[in-house]
Amino acid sequence: MSRIGVALMGAALLVYLVVAVWLAVMFLAVGTPVSIGMGVALIVLAPLGAWALIREMQFGFAADRLGRTLDAEGGMPPVETELTPSGRIARADADPLVARYLAAADAEPADWRARYRLGVVQDAAGRRKDARASIREAIRLSRV
Template sequence: MMARAGVIVIGLCLVLYFVLTGQWAFLYIASGEPIGIAMGAALIVLPLIGAWALVREIQFGFQAERLGTRLDGEGGMPVAETEISPSGRVSRADAQPLVQRYQDEADAAADDWRARYRLGVVQDAAGRRKDARASIREAIRLAKGAD
């Protein structure tokens, strides 16, 4: 729940930023100076790129949450087999063998979004955030093809 509240607050701050940046862009463009026009154009383009990235991240979050809820409802989420720290991380000593086991399971069932999602959850718990996001993105892609 806190994550959603954080996303809403950051999203609202970004919208405020877009409004203020848009005002500055208009003022720069209205100046008629070549440098001002270039700066105004940049102030329009860069926030659009930021908005696109924000929308993509929100879509990813909703899709990942939907799949996680579905997998949890089926009883397929990974079970904590090792001690987990208060931050939700697996100890370094236990992480590599655990990730490798789930990686082998995901490779054996290449078309199964559930195996790929479980791998992403374990990678995240092991602190491998970039790999976890890639695995969950792949699970989302596979789930779309399976539906």
């Protein structure tokens, strides 16, 4: 299912780039200072948006690959606490659990599996920014 979503996003990106370039050419052809400025902005911003989307897709693919590998090895963190209806760790349980997984990841700084588990627990605790950083580090470590 997620592969279909990625394919749709890729197709939408291509359509967006074609339309943005076409509009940029049209704006530049008008020749007024405002239209030239808009054309240049489209030429700069469209590839920048495409780059950001491609980077996010690369992150998603790499994180999914590591998650599937860790799950196949039986190394995903078990559910140790009661979860909220949204699937998050209860606030009272989040801090000690994250601290424990952080200590485990710090004890094995070159182990991508420990860093990925930390990211999973941080995500379940609602700490998205920290989770993304941990999973990004796990991706980097897995390539070494």
